[in-house]
Amino acid sequence: MNPFVGVKQVNSSDDLRKLLDKFAKKPTYYFLRWQDRVSGIVEDLKDFPSPEGQMFNGDRELRWKQQGQGYSVLLLSITDRDSSFNSIDEERDKKIEWQVEQRPAYIYRPDETRFPQKFIVPDALNPIIKDEKNNPNKVKLAQRYFIDRETSTVHFIALIVEISP
Template sequence: MKPFVGYKKEHLSVAKLLELIVKLATEPSYYFLRWTHQVSGIQEQPPTEANFPMTEGQMFNQKCELRWKYKCQNTYEVLLLTIADNHDDFIPLKERIKKAGKEIEAWKIEPSNPKVFPSYGYPAYGYRPDETRFPKKLIFPNGLDIRLQQEKNNKPKLAQRYFIDNETSTVQFVALTVEEATQK
């Protein structure tokens, strides 16, 4: 497991973005899409051409989070946060660094204690359906445990992973991820 943060140098067309989403998707993967007037909520179905244009979106699973943001002329800027090592088709946001005379990885992830929290990350929690801070209730798929109840089930659990700059020890990104259903 080696953390990697990278981006695409060129902006992607909708067709290329959809191809990339399919390439990085694993089971289960979840999607969150945003437009200026609404959000999709977390959903299990990947976006289609009919969902575009959108202002931004993300796909997340156990290995990575892919983020995209509208730039211009129906093209999208793309960022990848992953624990699945380098991706040759992405430009690293930061290369290996020297610290205390040693060359080390540019990124580390938290949590770093896999016995307490596996590489999936810290628990993340959804909002109750009656939460009043949002004008409409947020949508979560039935197949995802958003940890509102303490019951044990075999659903994948919502989690978060911190990508930390190894040079400054600053959390630069908080990525959504999924904890395997077999994990406690």
């Protein structure tokens, strides 16, 4: 495991979509944000584009935010450096040695009032549904902490998918 944190700019929603498609692998999930609503956790991009959002799977999380006509993209990955992204080390002029820790993530039950409207979660990630038909790969949500080894500061927490054997 070689953690990497990088940034890049893309010029359009088409370029962003190509980037998301490049990094998507099964299972991949998306969380899209608009000023007045969120998508919930979804398995496809039928409502794409959105001004902000994230894509996550077992290897990485990509976050994006619209800036003008383009998008600023943050990559949080445990796979080697992607040459199309600038390491945040280069942005800060300080080499950061990343350490990662993985922890479980939990989804609130639908009867808890944490969101103003019902929050969409695919059956495969819904902790209430525990049957083999809806979750044959035993997919779970998890969090990956990106920690500066020198200072022990948590800089990022990525949402990821964990597959249990």
